[in-house]
Amino acid sequence: MKMLNIFLYEFKHFIKSKAKLFTYLFFVLACIYSIYNGFNLQNNHLSTIENIQQQDDENISQVVNWFKNGETGPKDRDWIDVTDPYWCMRYSPTYVVKNPSSLLPLGLGQSEQYGYYKKVTIWSSPFDSDIVEEISNYERLINGNIDFSFLILFLLPLLLIILTYNLNGLEKDLKFDNLIAIQTGNSKNWILYRLIFYTTLLLTTVNALIISVVFINNILIADAVDLILLSNLYIFLFIIPFYFIIVFSSSSTSIAFKMISIWLMLCVLIPGSVHQYVSLKYPPNYMTDFLDANRKDTYAVFKLPKEELHHLLMGIYLDLDTTKQGQDSIINRTIVRNTMSAIVNQININAINKIEQQNDSKNDLIIGSYWFNPVSYFQNEWNTLTSTDYNSYKDYRKDIQYAVDNKLELLTFESWDQRKVNSKVYDKYLDKLKSTR
Secondary structure, X not given: OOHHHHHHHHHHHHHHOHHHHHHXXXXXXXXXXXXXXXXXXXXXXXXXXXXXXXXXHHHXXXXXXXXXXXXXXXXXXXXXXXXXXXXXXXXXXXXXXXXXXXXXXXXXXXXXXXXXXXXXXXXXXXXXOOOEOOOOHHXXXXXXXXXXXXXXXXXXXXXXXXXXXXXXXXXXXXXXXXXXXXXXXXXXXXXXXXXXXXXXXXXXXXHHHHHHHHHHOOOOOHHHXXXXXXXXXXXXHHHHHHXXXXXXXXXXXXXXXXXXXXXXXXXXXXXXHHHHHHHHHOOOOHHHHHHHHHHHHHHHHHOOOHHHHHHHHHHHOXXXXXXXXXXXXXXXXXXXXXXXHHHHHHHHHHHHHHHHHHHHHHHHHHHOOOOOOHHHHXXXXXXXXXXXXXXXXXXXXXXXXXXXXXXXXXXXXXXHOOOOOOHHHHHHHHHHHOOXX
């Protein structure tokens, strides 16, 4: 029997089988719905970022108008003086945003677990509560935000089982498998061609869904090639063992049981066991450490005398001895107090480094499991391609820390140099604050 004839035979069987057809259509509709949710999330991110940029421009215009009108700040707050670097920085918020990837609709990853914009003040850090707000996967599903990558990685293998569990199994159940072998000449090829039909169906479906996002977002197909190849390779991860299960099993029940066992092992047991082991080895207590650093150590800094604060700041910025305050024998309490946030920032950095080291060790342990934990590899690689993985948000936290460091360095040196801010100086501040790492 030629391959085309087998394809036509299987197509007719697929159309007539309401269970298979409706399951496939339900899966496709779920994928479309997940992509729709992804677009909503992407548009929400873009809209929020646009509003933030508008608000930032309005804040800058307000300060510029104060300088033009010879005002020092809001009329109802006469203690504020934007010609002082401290108040100028307080009224010049810096925003750090993480722009969504054009492939975000295809994989939400950690995009709903962490913030994507941050208002940076002199007291900010990358681990503030508005950045780290975790939500578990089941809560996301309850809220209706189905992830396309979740459907492909965890539910598509189940769809494949439903579509293929009775290939050759039905014939063995009805005891006419020998007749099929006589008619086809080679039953293994007959099974292979039938399996290829469903493989082609799933590959075409998944690729079409990915390409649809490419066209809607008006991006280059080359940007999605890696994601297409990854999804195709993932499908073959299950197709290959399923083929041998179909060939060497004795009934539909046996085929279904073995396929489900493969799915449970690859998608549930192994990833779950690895996650449990990693959680035991590296308990998720890093936020406690950070909060301790913020509360205990920060309170201790506030109690320090101006001489000690002066000494600590000189240790953080070695060139402060070239400033007016650094060369003055009399310590200005106001200047030192206004710049003590740099000390707190250094405390935060020390705590953050410990957190990141622990996270890196945890991730290295997970990466080391990829050789027997392939689903986790595909999941993390998928999130990498959609810029929603851990490393993407780690880079975002680095951008936040750079903005904080940049702002505090500018504040400290300008305050210690007793700079008088005017419109030209303020323009230089803006250029400095908008610089990226």
